[in-house]
Amino acid sequence: GRSKLASRADKQQAQLDKWEEKRQKLESRKEILEADVSQDTLFTTMKLTLAMLVNFFVREYMPRPIAWETFVERIGLLPGRRETTADTLIIVLYGNRRDPKLMKKLAEACERINERRLTLKGRLLHYALEWPDGPPNGWPD
Numbered sequence: 001g002r003s004k005l006a007s008r009a010d011k012q013q014a015q016l017d018k019w020e021e022k023r024q025k026l027e028s029r030k031e032i033l034e035a036d037v038s039q040d041t042l043f044t045t046m047k048l049t050l051a052m053l054v055n056f057f058v059r060e061y062m063p064r065p066i067a068w069e070t071f072v073e074r075i076g077l078l079p080g081r082r083e084t085t086a087d088t089l090i091i092v093l094y095g096n097r098r099d100p101k102l103m104k105k106l107a108e109a110c111e112r113i114n115e116r117r118l119t120l121k122g123r124l125l126h127y128a129l130e131w132p133d134g135p136p137n138g139w140p141d
Helices: 002-061 068-076 100-115
Strands: 080-084 088-094 123-130
Touching: 002 068, 002 100, 068 100, 100 123
Parallel strands: 088 123
Antiparallel strands: 080 088
């Protein structure tokens, strides 16, 4: 009788151990899912913030509305450089000579932004459009 009871208890303990192992696996999956959800929330927030900034820039500084895709492809992906001095942070974008109309509008937008005399960490922000290989024909000085 005793060994039968012990055997039964062992089987039940083994089943409990299996269930506990399964519970731990599910718990770790839950943690991964929770991490994925919070990461997804962070990326969504970042995308919305970027969209709002682009929308503000286009509304405030461009003469006519520009589609999000157009902004990213033709302005957002322009190469450039950043120069930092003791009191100034200069953001230089390199103009795309195949898109002179939009580059003219971008240069004007840079001027209007600079008129606001924005600062970042005590440094004056200055935006500029440059042509590393010289301005295109007919470009105003």
